[in-house]
Amino acid sequence: MRKILLTGDRPTGPLHIGHLFGSLLSRRELQDQYESYIMIADVQALTDNFENPQKVHESVYEVAADNLAIGLDPEKVSFFIQSQIPQIAELTVFYSNLVTVNTLRRNPTVKAEIAQKQKLFGQDGESVTYGFLGYPVSQAADITFVRGEIVPVGEEQLPMIEQTREIVEKFHRIYNCNIFPIPQAKLSPGSRILGLDGKTKMSKSLNNTIFLKDTPEDTVEKLKTAKTDSERRIDYDPENRPEISNLVLIYSIINNIKPAEAITDLENQGYNSPAKGYGHFKAQLADNLNGYLKPIRERRKEITADPSYIKNILETGRDQAIAKAEETMALVRSAMQINY
Ligand code: ATP
Ligand code: MG
Numbered sequence: 001m002r003k004i005l006l007t008g009d010r011p012t013g014p015l016h017i018g019h020l021f022g023s024l025l026s027r028r029e030l031q032d033q034y035e036s037y038i039m040i041a042d043v044q045a046l047t048d049n050f051e052n053p054q055k056v057h058e059s060v061y062e063v064a065a066d067n068l069a070i071g072l073d074p075e076k077v078s079f080f081i082q083s084q085i086p087q088i089a090e091l092t093v094f095y096s097n098l099v100t101v102n103t104l105r106r107n108p109t110v111k112a113e114i115a116q117k118q119k120l121f122g123q124d125g126e127s128v129t130y131g132f133l134g135y136p137v138s139q140a141a142d143i144t145f146v147r148g149e150i151v152p153v154g155e156e157q158l159p160m161i162e163q164t165r166e167i168v169e170k171f172h173r174i175y176n177c178n179i180f181p182i183p184q185a186k187l188s189p190g191s192r193i194l195g196l197d198g199k200t201k202m203s204k205s206l207n208n209t210i211f212l213k214d215t216p217e218d219t220v221e222k223l224k225t226a227k228t229d230s231e232r233r234i235d236y237d238p239e240n241r242p243e244i245s246n247l248v249l250i251y252s253i254i255n256n257i258k259p260a261e262a263i264t265d266l267e268n269q270g271y272n273s274p275a276k277g278y279g280h281f282k283a284q285l286a287d288n289l290n291g292y293l294k295p296i297r298e299r300r301k302e303i304t305a306d307p308s309y310i311k312n313i314l315e316t317g318r319d320q321a322i323a324k325a326e327e328t329m330a331l332v333r334s335a336m337q338i339n340y
Pocket of ligand 2: 010
């Protein structure tokens, strides 16, 4: 039996190169090897966008189109929308007994996201909802309802996977069973792409992205304004020079080389002289990135030309996910003695 892969995206906007390098490329690479499920996490998106249902609704199709455009094959991968799987909600309720409120408050990603919202929207700590605080519990249900084992994600998701492992272990201990594999995160070299503004993460919600669907012209313009330091020397030193290192990392991923090789490569091309500054490198990077994204952008246009194409894929995927969910729930209900 093949191992099971599950991962997903929040439908809060179209996907960007952070998603591509952090998670989508591994999904594509692993789709032949694993029984794969890709979830569009509309329920999770609503935890902090509940007043904006239209954005979430529309973004479901954007996110599906991006995943398909990069070469995920719907014959191999089940794509589904989270809210269409009631068993995820059911498991979330059972798991919520196994996690303390204090543990959720201490989750580093949840903490960082709350701090970011406070800064962006002037919210105070009191405005954090029960639903938002609890989304790591819901994420444990997302991963485990298919008995997922491998989870290709970006770095900020590590605390969520850890939380899931803790829930699984506790569930097994308390209900004296062994239903779930212990999930493992799968990180890629691009597991944390910084924003073009140098912020800790390129993020749909921070307006610091290059979207997969951006035009080549937008890509050139956005990269021109990408934040860099004043040293005028291209280097890969993420700790001390995060902004330029982030651009070098992107260059290395799309050219399929290591960051250190990228530096040598750029030096050989004469891009690393103080006289040239960063402008030439940024232009070269934009050109390379546009070349890399061209087939993805073309495929995306084809996919979105026929709205029923995505709809059908999401319906088939929903049925496959529900079949898997029912298998899991039979085991869960029996272990919890709620199989009346
Ligand atoms: P939001 O701001 O709504 O949370 P997001 O840009 O963080 O949006 P998600 O849908 O939360 O995107 O993330 C989907 C997947 O992409 C996750 O596995 C996440 O870790 C990964 N990911 C998101 N942003 C980046 C990034 N900048 N670098 C690497 N991976 C990323
Ligand atoms: Mg996110």
